[in-house]
Amino acid sequence: MKIICWIMVGVLALGPAAASAQRAGGGGARGGGARAGGGARPSGGGGARPSGGGGARPSGGGGFNLGRDTRPASRPSGGGNRGNAGNGNRGNAGNGNRGNAGNGNRGSAGNGNRGNAGNGNRGNAGNGNRGNVGNGNRNNINNGNRNNINTGNRNNVTINNPVYVNGGAWGWNHGTAWYPATGYWGGGFWGAMAIGVTSAAVGAAVYGSVVSNGVTYNSYQVQGSSPGATFLSDYQLTQVQCGPSGLVVVYGPENSVICATPNHLVAAGNYQLNAETLSLTSM
Amino acid sequence: MTASSYRAALIALLSMIAAVCAFGPSTARAMGTMTIQQSNGVTNVYRDVVIKVIHNALYMTSADGKGTLVINRAACSYQGDLMVCFATGATLVQAGQTSSLDFKHGTLYVNSTDDAQQLALSTTKVPAHGILLSFSTKIGTYVSLTGTIDKVVK
Numbered sequence: 001m002k003i004i005c006w007i008m009v010g011v012l013a014l015g016p017a018a019a020s021a022q023r024a025g026g027g028g029a030r031g032g033g034a035r036a037g038g039g040a041r042p043s044g045g046g047g048a049r050p051s052g053g054g055g056a057r058p059s060g061g062g063g064f065n066l067g068r069d070t071r072p073a074s075r076p077s078g079g080g081n082r083g084n085a086g087n088g089n090r091g092n093a094g095n096g097n098r099g100n101a102g103n104g105n106r107g108s109a110g111n112g113n114r115g116n117a118g119n120g121n122r123g124n125a126g127n128g129n130r131g132n133v134g135n136g137n138r139n140n141i142n143n144g145n146r147n148n149i150n151t152g153n154r155n156n157v158t159i160n161n162p163v164y165v166n167g168g169a170w171g172w173n174h175g176t177a178w179y180p181a182t183g184y185w186g187g188g189f190w191g192a193m194a195i196g197v198t199s200a201a202v203g204a205a206v207y208g209s210v211v212s213n214g215v216t217y218n219s220y221q222v223q224g225s226s227p228g229a230t231f232l233s234d235y236q237l238t239q240v241q242c243g244p245s246g247l248v249v250v251y252g253p254e255n256s257v258i259c260a261t262p263n264h265l266v267a268a269g270n271y272q273l274n275a276e277t278l279s280l281t282s283m
Numbered sequence: 284m285t286a287s288s289y290r291a292a293l294i295a296l297l298s299m300i301a302a303v304c305a306f307g308p309s310t311a312r313a314m315g316t317m318t319i320q321q322s323n324g325v326t327n328v329y330r331d332v333v334i335k336v337i338h339n340a341l342y343m344t345s346a347d348g349k350g351t352l353v354i355n356r357a358a359c360s361y362q363g364d365l366m367v368c369f370a371t372g373a374t375l376v377q378a379g380q381t382s383s384l385d386f387k388h389g390t391l392y393v394n395s396t397d398d399a400q401q402l403a404l405s406t407t408k409v410p411a412h413g414i415l416l417s418f419s420t421k422i423g424t425y426v427s428l429t430g431t432i433d434k435v436v437k
Contacts (some may be wrong), residue, residue, distance in 0.1 A: 063350020
């Protein structure tokens with residue numbers, strides 16, 4: 001825009017006769033300049049092609065030199081599946097059986113009633129049904145009835161986030177929805193810890209582990225400035241290595257788990273983290 | 284009109300246009316710079332890349348309009364006023380073909396404010412309405428982008 005502007009100044013400055021003579025030349029200069037300055041090709045165009053050129057670029061010219069990194073599949077990436085994949089299974093796996101054992105009553109004491117009133121019942125309804133589908137049959141045979149009666153309602157006590165009490169959905173994240181990212185431990189909730197082919201975070205030291213339903217889940221140290229760090233800060237929790245009993249065990253996105261020392265806000269026990277409200281629900 | 288009065292009028296007009304050129308509001312324009320470093324050491328720098336955010340995907344189009352790189356993002360959270368996202372996949376639309384890149388990892392910083400924002404644990408600042416992207420592919424190509432967002436479609 002400014003280039004055109006200055007060209008107009010030049011054209012006018014040279015007078016009407018000269019201007020008509022210069023207009024054609026000006027256009028040419030503009031075209032050339034745009035190509036040179038545009039920089040679509042870093043060094044005169046040819047340099048953008050590593051060797052022989054044609055192979056590196058699908059089109060044989062223009063665009064980005066990323067031909068060696070492409071693969072035939074033309075689907076961008078599975079955003080939808082990614083988001084949905086982890087949560088349901090994780091929630092179903094953990095809830096109920098493990099949670100009932102440890103903490104139900106203690107966790108409920110302090111603020112359980114309010115939590116239940118607000119959303120506990122709805123939570124129970126949903127979780128219970130899904131849980132039963134997944135792994136409930138064996139439980140029901142052995143002790144299911146008593147469990148359901150005794151601990152069902154007391155279970156799933158929600159401890160609202162102390163900081164974002166009235167924050168609404170995603171209030172902790174400026175109202176922006178958070179979705180897990182594939183390829184990162186915990187979907188990236190606890191920091192940028194990429195996972196390798198063994199589902200272990202690459203370059204991150206294991207911070208203890210939790211065994212649930214015969215499956216061992218490694219835990220890793222939460223990174224600062226991550227949503228997970230915000231969560232810990234909100235509840236004034238200090239992360240510790242998983243393993244010993246008597247800890248706050250938090251199951252987060254994408255089969256992730258972290259542990260913390262209990263405090264006046266959160267009693268020892270197993271909790272499911274709600275990423276939307278950054279709140280805890282006992283399991 | 285005499286020659287002198289024509290000259291005077293022309294000078295006045297030139298002054299006005301020059302002032303507008305120098306101080307007038309500049310319109311949005313492609314300000315992105317993308318660097319692609321291949322694993323074999325070849326490095327390409329692409330200037331004047333057009334940057335658009337459309338429905339949570341980031342579109343970067345080369346100055347010649349022949350190539351568009353699409354980045355899908357997820358796990359976006361705020362570090363202060365700066366939004367940090369993890370890139371989850373990259374697609375190259377070029378020469379009539381859509382190809383997925385063998386994407387590895389990447390991080391995206393978006394500053395939607397009117398002020399420059401400092402990156403955590405870094406001396407780097409992201410300019411107002413600026414964007415900073417870095418990702419790598421499985422064969423070791425590194426792609427980085429800095430610039431300002433030309434258009435946002437929510």
